[in-house]
Amino acid sequence: MPELPEVETVRRQLAPWLTGRTIARVELLAPPGPKYAGLERAAGQSIESVKRRGKFLLMPLSGGDELVAHLGMTGVLTPGGVAAPPKHLRVAVDLEGATPNRLEFNDPRRFGRFLVVKRGEYGALPTLAALGPEPLDAEFTAEGFHAALRRSRVAVKTYLLSQRPVAGVGNIYADEALWRVGLHPMTPSERVKPKQARQLLDAIRDVLSASIEAQGTTLSDYRTVYGESGDYADRLEVYGRAGQACHRCGGLLEKMVVGQRGTTYCPDCQRRPRA
């Protein structure tokens, strides 16, 4: 499922194609709703850049608006016209000028979003409005991360998934990072020590960076703009490996539910802190 590395991979591929292009029209094929708001305003505006914040793709438009895309669980952005329209085509953006001149948003489960807002006005996107710092931003310090983690009593994994202490970490990379530093997913966020926060931020950075290099993790739906799979799935240490051996201690990895989300961890390497 698309998390920061997958979205960054898509951004890097979209940017050279879409930057400077003018939108001729936008076609909404999904049932209208807040997930696809404002699309009629995009026509006539040009795309100034293709940015990313956490798992959100942000495309400032020349007329003062902003195109915001979130891939959700199953969203895929590809050039249209090169193949038959995908089965679950939700939005198509026609561009002026040379081919490829059509961006298609395919999203079987419709958990994704593709909408136009006034630039920087994220009232309809509360998670984006309250998004934590970019984990790969050098100005984001371990001290700042620790201070953020101290603001909540919920399980540290749940708090990471909220996108508030740090942007872009989803279910896969949360499990991977917590395993790397030996933190139990149910550890209350406020109880994470300064040293552990530093180690956790380092682990998040290492895992995300390595996955970006591999063009992300493809388990089922995720593909790059050009249809490639991401290669990081082969390097996952815990996600999807419940019942298999921990690569550090040799014990069996277990699956549990934390904050309504499937969570794989090593009961030996990730000890639950005593209450």
Add this chain to the structure above:
DNA sequence: CGCATTTCCTGGTAGC
């Protein structure tokens, strides 16, 4: 405001 719970949605799969 914080936090827990429910909702959205379809493809894949287990079980019969």
Add this chain to the structure above:
DNA sequence: TGCTACCAGGAAATGC
């Protein structure tokens, strides 16, 4: 083969 039941989960909505 064909049916039902259930699972996966990011973010928003809802309910304290």
